[in-house]
Amino acid sequence: MxxxxxxxxxxxxxxxxxxxxxxxxxxxxxxxEWVKLExxxxxxxxxxGFLARRDPRAVLGWYVLCALAPWFTYSTPILVALFVLALxxxxxxxxxxxxxxxxxxGLVGQAAYVLVLVLVLGxxxxxxxxxxxISLKLGAVSLASMAAFVSxxxxxxxxxxxxxxxxxxLGFAISYGYRMVPLLIDEFHDIVDGHRLRGAPHRGxxxxxxxxxxxxxxxxxxxxxxLFLNTAQRTRTTVEAMETRxxxxxGPSTAGRRLxxxxxxxxxxxxxxxxxxxxxxxxxxxxxxxx
Amino acid sequence: MPGRDGAxxxxxxxxxxxxxxxxxxxxxxxxxTIEAGDFVAVVGGNGSGKTTLCKTFNGLVPHFWDGDISGRxxxxxxxxxxxxxxxxxxxxxxxFQDFGNQLVRPTVLDDVAFGPLNFGLEDWEARTDAALRAxxxxxxxxxxxxxxxxxxxxxxALAGALALAPSILVVDEPAAEVDPRRAAQVYExxxxxNSQGVTVVVIEHHAELIARYARSVVLMDAGRVRWHLPVEExxxxxxxxxxxxxxxxxxxxxxxxxxxxxxxxxxxPPLTVEACAALLREAGRSEQPGAALLRTPDHPGDxxxxxPDAPRARNARSDVVARLDDVRYGYRTISxxxxxxxxxxxxxxxxxxxxxxxxxxxxxxSTLLSLLSGLAVPETGTVEVDGRDTRSVxxxxxxxxxCYLLQRPEEMFxxxxxxxxxxxxxxxxxxxxxEALVDQVLDRTRLTHLADRDGRLxxxxxxRRATLAVGxxxxxxxxxxxxxxxxxxxxSRDDVIEMLAALAEHIRCTVVATHDMHLVxxxxxxxxxxxxxxxxxxxxxxTLFDSPDVLRRARLVPPQVTQVGHAxxxxxxxxxxxxxxxxxxxxxxxxxx
Numbered sequence: 078m079x080x081x082x083x084x085x086x087x088x089x090x091x092x093x094x095x096x097x098x099x100x101x102x103x104x105x106x107x108x109x110e111w112v113k114l115e116x117x118x119x120x121x122x123x124x125x126g127f128l129a130r131r132d133p134r135a136v137l138g139w140y141v142l143c144a145l146a147p148w149f150t151y152s153t154p155i156l157v158a159l160f161v162l163a164l165x166x167x168x169x170x171x172x173x174x175x176x177x178x179x180x181x182x183g184l185v186g187q188a189a190y191v192l193v194l195v196l197v198l199g200x201x202x203x204x205x206x207x208x209x210x211i212s213l214k215l216g217a218v219s220l221a222s223m224a225a226f227v228s229x230x231x232x233x234x235x236x237x238x239x240x241x242x243x244x245x246x247l248g249f250a251i252s253y254g255y256r257m258v259p260l261l262i263d264e265f266h267d268i269v270d271g272h273r274l275r276g277a278p279h280r281g282x283x284x285x286x287x288x289x290x291x292x293x294x295x296x297x298x299x300x301x302x303x304l305f306l307n308t309a310q311r312t313r314t315t316v317e318a319m320e321t322r323x324x325x326x327x328g329p330s331t332a333g334r335r336l337x338x339x340x341x342x343x344x345x346x347x348x349x350x351x352x353x354x355x356x357x358x359x360x361x362x363x364x365x366x367x368x
Numbered sequence: 369m370p371g372r373d374g375a376x377x378x379x380x381x382x383x384x385x386x387x388x389x390x391x392x393x394x395x396x397x398x399x400x401t402i403e404a405g406d407f408v409a410v411v412g413g414n415g416s417g418k419t420t421l422c423k424t425f426n427g428l429v430p431h432f433w434d435g436d437i438s439g440r441x442x443x444x445x446x447x448x449x450x451x452x453x454x455x456x457x458x459x460x461x462x463x464f465q466d467f468g469n470q471l472v473r474p475t476v477l478d479d480v481a482f483g484p485l486n487f488g489l490e491d492w493e494a495r496t497d498a499a500l501r502a503x504x505x506x507x508x509x510x511x512x513x514x515x516x517x518x519x520x521x522x523x524x525a526l527a528g529a530l531a532l533a534p535s536i537l538v539v540d541e542p543a544a545e546v547d548p549r550r551a552a553q554v555y556e557x558x559x560x561x562n563s564q565g566v567t568v569v570v571i572e573h574h575a576e577l578i579a580r581y582a583r584s585v586v587l588m589d590a591g592r593v594r595w596h597l598p599v600e601e602x603x604x605x606x607x608x609x610x611x612x613x614x615x616x617x618x619x620x621x622x623x624x625x626x627x628x629x630x631x632x633x634x635x636x637p638p639l640t641v642e643a644c645a646a647l648l649r650e651a652g653r654s655e656q657p658g659a660a661l662l663r664t665p666d667h668p669g670d671x672x673x674x675x676p677d678a679p680r681a682r683n684a685r686s687d688v689v690a691r692l693d694d695v696r697y698g699y700r701t702i703s704x705x706x707x708x709x710x711x712x713x714x715x716x717x718x719x720x721x722x723x724x725x726x727x728x729x730x731x732x733x734s735t736l737l738s739l740l741s742g743l744a745v746p747e748t749g750t751v752e753v754d755g756r757d758t759r760s761v762x763x764x765x766x767x768x769x770x771c772y773l774l775q776r777p778e779e780m781f782x783x784x785x786x787x788x789x790x791x792x793x794x795x796x797x798x799x800x801x802x803e804a805l806v807d808q809v810l811d812r813t814r815l816t817h818l819a820d821r822d823g824r825l826x827x828x829x830x831x832r833r834a835t836l837a838v839g840x841x842x843x844x845x846x847x848x849x850x851x852x853x854x855x856x857x858x859x860s861r862d863d864v865i866e867m868l869a870a871l872a873e874h875i876r877c878t879v880v881a882t883h884d885m886h887l888v889x890x891x892x893x894x895x896x897x898x899x900x901x902x903x904x905x906x907x908x909x910x911t912l913f914d915s916p917d918v919l920r921r922a923r924l925v926p927p928q929v930t931q932v933g934h935a936x937x938x939x940x941x942x943x944x945x946x947x948x949x950x951x952x953x954x955x956x957x958x959x960x961x
Contacts, residue, residue, distance in 0.1 A: 114700055121474070121512070231474060249472075256474050259514045267779045270743060274767040275782070275842070277796035299782065306824055307778050314469040320432050321462050322528065323454045323486030324472075332488025 113262050115175040120255050121230045126170040128228030133237025135347035136225055139354050143221035146358045147214040153206065154365045156213040162357065163220035170224035180219055188212050231255035240338050249324065253315075261304065268303050272296045375445030377536050377567040378402040378425055383439035385420060385429055394420045396591040398439070404535070407559070407568045409578040409599075412588030413612045414827060414857065418571045419465070421588060422538045425569070426460040427453040444535055457483065461529030463522075465540040465571070470525045476500070476516070477509040480527045487532070499527040503557055517729045519550035526557070536567045543574055544855040548883065548925040549728070555581045573857045575617040576928060579603055579639040587612060600636050613859040618928040618945050619644035625949040627651045641928055645935035653952045654936060688755075689846050689877040690717040690740055690770075695749035697735055709735045710901045713749070717846070717877050722868075724888045724909075725881040727898035728923040733881035734775075736898070737848045740879065741772035754845060768797065771844035775851040777831035781823030786815055786834045789823060793842045806841060813837040813867065829860025836867060845876040853884045865891050889913070889927050889943040897922045910940040 118124060128136050143166070147159050167177070188208065195204045229237065235248030276296070282289045323333070378400070385395040394417050402408055412418045423429045427448045430437040441448045444459045464470045473479040480499050484492035500506040503523045508516065513524060522542065529537060539558065543551035551574075559581055562568045572578055578585060578599065585602035587594040589612060595602070603609070606616040606624065616624070620637040623644055629635040630647075638644040648654075692715045698708035709732045717723060717740075725733045738744040739751050742763040751758045754769050774780055783789050790809055794802035810816045813833045818826060823834045832852055839847055852868070853861045865887055868878065882888065888895055888909050895912045897905040905918045912918060913926040914934070926934075926941075933942040942948035 110700060232478065252474060253472055256472065256514065264779060267774060268782060270763075271774075271780060271782050273764050274743075274772075275793045275796065275838070278764055279762075302784070303778070303782055303824075306822075310778070310824065311466070311469045314464050314466040315472060317428055317432060318462075318464060318470040319472060320453045321426055321428065321457050322472075322483040323457060324482070332490075333486045334488075336488060336490070336492060337485050 112175065113259065115173060116262070117259060119173055119176060119227050120258060124171040124173060124227070126172075126224075126228055128166075128170045128224060130346075131228075131350055132341055132343050132347045133229055133233040134240055134341070134343065135350050136229055136233075137237050137241065138351045140221055140225035142351070142354050142358060143225075144218050146361075147217045150362070150367065151210060152365065152367050153210060153213070155361055155367070156210055156217070158361045158365055159358070160213045160217045160220070162361070163217040163224070167220040167224040170228050172223045172227045176223050176227065180216075180223065184212060184216050184219075187215075236338055236341060239334060240341055245334065257308075261308070264307060265300060265304055268300045269296055272299060374404070375442070376401045377404040377406065377444060378569075379442040380421075380424065381440050381442075383424065383441060384437070385424070386436045387420075387433060388435045390435070392591075394435075394591055395424070398591070398593050400586065400593050400596060402536075402567060402569065404444075404567055405562070405565055407562045407570075407581060407583045408586055408596075409570050409572045409582035409584075410586045410588060411572060411578070411609070411612055411614050416588040416612065417591040418588045419540060421593075422462070422540065422569060422571060424448070425536065425538055426462045427451060427456040428462075454487065457534070458487075458532055459534055459536060461526075461532060461534035461537045463525050463529050463537070463539040463542070465544060467522050467525040468518075470528070471513045471521060474512055475509070476505065476511050476513060476520075476524050476527075479513060479524055480509075480531050483528060483532050492531075495531045495533065499531040502530060502561070503527050519553065519729070522550075522554060523557070526554070530561070534566070536569065537561065538569045538571075540571045541573070541855075542570055543572065543577055548885065549923040551577065552925070573614060575603065575609065575614055575620070579617050579619070600639065603639065604633065604637050613857055615858050615862075619932065621945045622929060622932060622948060623647055625945065626653050626952055641931040641935060644928075644932050648932070648936060648952070687719040687876075688716055689719055689721075690751070690753045691715070692736075692739065692746075693750045693752070695739065695746040695751060697739060697744065697746050708901070710739075710746075713901065713903075715896065715903065715906075717879065719876045720872075721877050722872065722891060722893045723877070723879045724892035724895045725879060725898060726883070726885075726888060726895060726922060726924060727904075731898040731922070732901040733898055734850055737772060737850055737879065737881055740846065741770050741848055742766035743772065767793070767842060767844075769844055770846045770848065771839040771842045772848040773835045773839050773850065773852065775854065777828075777835045778824050780835045780838055781831075784822050785820050786810070786823050786826075786837070787819040789834070790819075790837045790841045793838075805843075809837050809841045812870075813840070827860070828856050829863055832856065832860065832864050833867065836864070836871070840871065840874065843874070847871075847875045847878045849878070849880045851882055851884075852880060853882065853887050861886070885913075885925060885927050889930060897924070909943055913941050913943075914939075 128139070131139075143159075143163060147156060150156065191208055192205070195208065226234070231252040231254075235251045238251070239245060239248045273296070279292065280288060283291075379402075380398050380400040383395050383398040384393055386393045398417075398421060400421075410418045410422065420429060423433065424441045425443060425448075429435070430449075431453050443456060446459075448456055471479050473482050477496065477500070481492055481496040484495045489495065497506070500509055503526055505520060505523050505527060508520060513521060516524065526537075526539070537558070539554075542554045542558070555577060558568050558570070570582070572582075582599050584596060584598050586596045587602070587605075587608060594608065595605075597605075603616065603620055606620060609616060615621070616637075617639070619639065619641060623630040623637045625631070627635070627647060630637050638647050692713055695710055695713040696708065697710045697713075698706050700706050713732075713736075715736075725736065727733055735744070739746060739758070740753065742751075742753065742758040742761065745751070745759050753766060756766075758766065781789055782792065787806065787810065791802060791806045794805050799805060807816075810819050813836055815830070815833055815837055818830060818834075823831060826834060836852075839849075849868075853864055856864065861884070868880070868891055872878070880887065880892070892909055895905070895907060895909055896903055897912065897918055899922050904921060905912060905915060907915075910930075912924075913930045918924075919926065927943070929945050929948050930941045930943060933948060938948075938951070942951060
């Protein structure tokens with residue numbers, strides 16, 4: 078199948094591991110496989126967690142509350158509290174090391190470059206406060222999103238959306254999209270490998286590694302041409318098959334919808350989840366200083 | 369489940385159809401009646417209209433493909449013209465050739481339940497269960513479809529169609545991408561469904577499968593039904609079949625070559641190995657003394673000695689091309705565990721060897737190829753190619769010595785024309801005279817006239833030739849191919865085998881991972897049989913086909929000609945129809961000298 082060092086020059090190793098430049102450890106390959114498996118674990122909610130057991134409608138309700146809550150205040154203490162709560166939920170939902178790592182990197186990276194910008198342009202400490210606020214808001218919303226979507230496998234998500242009267246096509250698109258992810262990752266890999274093996278060889282890193290960056294960028298862009306065409310070819314069969322299996326553009330029949338959603342059960346725990354979340358948010362707003 | 373009032377399952381009258389935007393009719397005045405309960409094989413060359421015809425049965429033509437149509441199609445006594453594809457789906461189940469993309473839901477259970485749920489059938493659970501159990505895939509019901517093997521995916525697609533309890537089942541190329549054992553498995557399931565009253569229609573290239581399972585054969589030619597005959601009669605018309613690129617089953621070809629009555633059409637040709645062996649015995653055909661010397665001159669073992677290990681002995685002195693020494697390799701699974709594919713694995717590849725790597729799915733064939741290509745490096749142990757440890761060179765550097773051609777050709781097409789794909793490596797490495805090399809390679813693979821087209825738009829056989837051209841232009845010492853003949857019709861397959869043989873002089877050593885025993889018999893001189901990450905046999909094809917234990921363990925089915933040879937007690941076993949015919953024919957006296 079593939080190696081991994083999409084992001085690293087041939088011959089040397091990726092961040093995952095070894096040190097000498099002329100020795101390949103095999104870790105490079107393992108790490109990409111790891112990223113792929115991690116994505117699939119996230120997508121299919123294999124880790125469990127407190128939200129995974131709940132009815133998808135309750136999870137979506139929980140998510141709406143958590144995602145809206147930070148936007149109605151400019152109070153740093155309230156935002157800190159919401160952020161901490163969201164972080165707690167995300168960990169309890171077992172979002173896994175990959176998402177958490179990416180999230181931290183994104184948040185810290187963004188804060189750092191805005192900080193540099195502010196200082197260079199002669200901002201003062203009020204700017205820092207604003208910066209902290211927006212980071213906390215975005216962070217809280219991102220954590221809640223991750224917690225919700227890690228806990229909903231595509232089937233639950235699309236069932237939940239359908240139960241809330243979203244169009245059937247939307248629900249289908251979500252679960253089909255998830256289904257295609259592993260195929261696309263594999264194929265993308267094979268294609269990138271093809272470029273590495275058959276394309277012009279690597280000629281050193283250049284100043285600050287610009288050659289390497291340019292090469293990775295070029296390969297990533299070029300890989301999309303075959304990827305899109307191959308995917309387009311696949312979908313021809315898919316569309317015909319869906320027609321023969323009763324999923325027309327209008328979606329399945331109403332009876333079909335009822336049967337598909339028959340397994341959804343709203344339990345006391347679901348009510349409790351939504352009520353407790355709403356109460357916690359209300360409490361945070363009530364008891365913490367609002368400015 | 370017969371049609372209403374004993375109506376035929378499918379009745380097509382004077383049907384003409386043209387795809388929107390096409391310049392020619394795909395179907396031209398088709399008349400066809402398929403009786404309820406029949407097992408029909410539809411055969412014909414590429415573009416003969418087989419698939420289009422079958423898509424008229426379930427209404428995809430004309431309801432989905434909205435072209436110019438005249439004539440009528442009745443399914444189970446009712447015209448398809450005024451019913452929707454969804455309604456017809458209750459009568460006709462359809463499994464596409466490209467079955468992997470027919471699966472649209474994440475798990476097997478979801479996918480099989482998809483149809484019944486969409487139609488709002490109250491008993492969807494019972495139907496899903498029944499379909500899963502009928503095909504014996506209930507144990508993988510909770511598995512994600514992308515984790516399944518090709519054979520299991522195919523059965524899942526079939527179960528998805530069965531869940532609607534259709535009275536007619538259309539399966540486009542059931543055997544295209546699976547090993548022979550699994551193909552037989554799918555056909556056994558179809559046969560059982562057929563015996564329960566389901567009318568089965570398959571599109572099939574493999575005459576051997578048709579002979580074994582079908583009851584009647586429809587030959588399509590240029591959009592028309594040329595004939596629809598019971599299977600024995602149909603297979604006796606070898607000339608018509610050869611026109612449609614369906615070579616006769618080897619047993620038929622043998623009988624026609626060796627039994628004058630069959631050749632003259634006075635006797636029906638045999639359809640099974642047993643019948644063929646009995647017929648040859650009856651005709652007094654047995655091996656002449658000394659005839660084993662007349663094996664194909666360019667074939668291994670041609671040094672006159674029938675000793676099974678002759679090719680290996682001959683090669684023992686030759687240069688080592690690659691060596692695996694005590695290799696261990698595994699990968700992580702989604703559940704977090706680790707799956708070890710190879711452990712303590714040793715293998716040496718030498719110059720001038722044509723190696724076939726065989727074994728059931730998951731035996732470690734692809735892993736071995738990616739280790740040899742340097743794309744993967746072993747956890748422990750060493751892989752050496754051309755005397756260099758693959759750990760010490762990058763896969764990109766190694767690509768000048770080793771070329772790995774992937775199983776799915778479209779993944780090898782990275783640019784928008786065959787020519788630039790072939791040129792990619794030599795131009796990128798600034799090989800002198802790259803242009804001339806590319807022209808020469810395109811010429812040798814007979815692709816010059818297609819060089820400016822996108823590889824994806826070529827036919828299956830042309831795609832394989834194009835990937836071979838890509839490999840050749842890299843001028844590797846070691847060529848690795850993963851399933852170069854899968855999902856090809858037999859003519860394209862023979863083409864690829866012939867081309868591989870012709871390329872031998874340009875490549876020091878070729879390794880092919882394959883399920884295709886014809887490729888093994890006709891091309892390889894060394895077969896390495898893998899089972900669960902171990903080498904269970906390392907020998908030549910004739911010896912392999914004479915080792916029932918190994919065959920069973922690795923789920924291999926020898927070619928028919930070899931099986932007939934076995935039944936007649938020939939030693940060594942014949943590997944091709946030509947060879948067997950020569951050995952069983954009365955010997956011309958001058959050749960005995």
